[in-house]
Amino acid sequence: MEKATRFTLRVKITVVIFLVLFFLPIYTGLTDNGFYLDLVNRLMILAIAAASLNLILGHGGMISFGHAAYLGIGAYCVGIPAYYGVDNGPLQIFLAVAASGIFALITGAICLRTKGVYFIMITMAFTQMVFFGFVSVEEYGGDDGLVIDTRSNFGSFINIQDNINLYYFILISLIICLFLIHKITKSRFGLVIEGSRSNEQRMRSIGFDTYRYRLICYVIAGCICGYAGALLGNFTNFISPEMMDWAASGELIFMVILGGTGSLLGPVFGAAAFVILEEWLSSLTLYWHFIFGALLIMVVLFARGGISGIVTYLGNRKQ
Amino acid sequence: MTPILKISSLCKQFGGITATNNIDLNINEGEIHAVIGPNGAGKTTLISQLSGDLKADKGAILFQGDLITNMPSNKRSLLGIARTFQITSLMLDMSTLDNVALAVQAHSGHSYRFWQDARQDNQLIEPALYVLKQVGLLGPKDIITRELSHGEHRQLEIAMALATQPKLLLLDEPMAGMGGEETQKLIAILKRLKTGKTMILIEHDMNAVFSLADRITVMVYGEIIATGSPKEIRANQKVKAAYLGDEELQTC
Amino acid sequence: MDWVLFVTQILNGLQLGVLLFLLASGLTLIFGIMDFVNLAHGSLYMIGAYFCGTFTDITDSFFYGIILAIPATAVVGVIVEIIIIRRLYSQDHLDHVLATFGLILCFDALVHFAWGPEGMAIPLPAILDGQIEILPDIVFPTFRLLIITTGLTLAIILYLVITRTRSGMLIRAGASNRTMIGALGIDIKTLFTLVFGAGAAMAGLAGMMISPITEASIGMGNDIIIVAFVVIIIGGIGSVKGAFIAAILVRFIDTMGRSFLDTFLKLLLSAESAETAAPALSAMLIYILMATILIFRPQGLFPPRGR
């Protein structure tokens, strides 16, 4: 019984969220308020990135402090072709996913040979490497970043030059990515990943080459986040190395933890809470980072279940 | 009898401590081979070297004629060697059924399957439930493993090893911390399993050892001081002096 | 090759290397002993620089500025340890990373609040502001020479403390094998606090010594902290010796890469492609070094024992 209630509460919330997201452009269109649309666009893109991070961090126990690298790589894979006048959407998306995957494969192969603190620091260092790499390439704007003149072109059928279309493109991307991740975590592969987080030695002992499975998982997460990066490039029409600053990676972890690692929608809640907090606090005071930092410390010390944990708690209590 | 496992001059040192020193041992197919010895004798180290959790400094291990000395533990598992851990090692935040189902899954092809729900997969669940029944874990299967009792953890240890359908089963003190009744049950289970499996059993409980073992090896300070039938071991002077003669150890 | 430039760059590398070591040695000890990931170590580097700036302003002397700022930074470190860090030791690495990331945000905002968004230039006293001819034709700024001497002296002192004194032995034992410390019945809490405070002081000192060159600025600790991580990864967690060698190595390779890589690449590539590739490659050089070392030695050059 208890389980059933929790389930329905979750499903209810999910349905409500996606209904709101679906009808939002109509509301903003009527009230002529593009600001909310932009906010939600950013939120959804970050939600995809956070969900991909949750795949390795929450399910796999791989604490990557460099996940923002893929946002940057994905965005540059839109920006650099656009710079040369190539606006072919499928090609850009393919580049974004493939480049992210290759980067994840190479760095993951090295990172995953190490454990614990080493892993955290090395993922961080590799992202910093990409960051400095792009900072020092003057051709693509270096420090100042690169303006993307044209969005990805998917032909006349899906025209994301239009803001409303871009919104639905991102929304559908979010739904598909969440569904994919949901499927993966429930699959045989997902079980191996979960087992490897829980007790890697035992997993090896019963016959799994955990290194390989984790590496594949790491690559999948990188690909999904690279895709989010391609969306981000299209949404902001601008890319700069700052997107992969290590603070950006920290923010992604924060979203995952804030939302709760255990569930599918956790990262979405986390991204939403993050974007809204950021918007709200920065309107309150110039020193909003302080409140943000303090909040982060509080979450760590007192509320490790995250928002999703609170939902579970409420679901149980209603019973 | 053909040996299924041949161990020759196996060594392992930890800093200054020699945990296993030139171990030579043949394990025959189908036997239960007990390894006994005082605390710190190197029994667990030996098992870990056989399972691949520890690398051997020196020496060779042949399993069914294949040299496996440098093979990682996951590959040895696929060849048919399974172990249990003296200090329980389980996926504590997954369910009982998940633990065993994973062991089944490891031995039913690759796991690069991303789509079907593994928890609804009867090819995994049925064998897992069968093994759980075999070891007498009959309670609900969807509880988080952490919540189980110590005895149940020990049973699950064995269930996971069994679920890989091993030819050679390495049991590291399976009865440790169990009550008298539970121990009797486990002895009965191991007796039943005897057909078709070879076992190396480390155990301090001498009742269990003498009622199960076909042969016994005695280790002291990383070395084998005797190998033989239970009768021979009982009569062996060296063993009496080093080990069985010690009243305290006999009762533990 | 231009020998004057070459020697100057070696000295520059050494100067940056010893500063990096000051930051990394505290970090590696904290890692080793407490198994604690402190992202906010760079914030103490920044705080040190700002304190030094303010105290220099007040006392009108860079020397007094430093002398006052060192204990002040250590006190900040100790307070942070007691209020927040201490509660985190028993929690997992993810918690460390998140909470100390939160600390960075807090520190940056506080500095912004107290000192404003602009950087803070710190004037050098006249005696340090000149240059010295150390070899025929080779002149080097006096202050940078002082940094090298101070850094090397501190490295030697640290080495002696760790190898020759009782508390140093404990720290070293703890850094490579944590269970030891508990077994020896030491007051762990106090030891942790002290090590944290000392680490803070060293990080702060590094910040104080760099700031007359670059000026104190918000976020100055956030880039160097990752380089310090690279140093620890290369050197091996918990190893002060490893941290020293790696810090010097990393800065050497970095400075050499920045000054000579394009010349070198021009031997292999066309001038034009060398000029585009060199900056990017030299920016990534130390990370490539790290990756290469990790492939061969996943635990770094001086891996911790017994773990």
Ligand SMILES: Nc1ncnc2c1ncn2[C@@H]1O[C@H](COP(=O)(O)OP(=O)(O)OP(=O)(O)O)[C@@H](O)[C@H]1O
């Ligand atoms: N990982 C390790 N690092 C250092 N020393 C070890 C390690 N594992 C075992 N040892 C040492 O090696 C020796 C043999 O240990 P081992 O665990 O194999 O003994 P055992 O026979 O299984 O003892 P017990 O009956 O207590 O389980 C002991 O002295 C032990 O302290």
Ligand SMILES: [Mg+2]
């Ligand atoms: Mg043992």
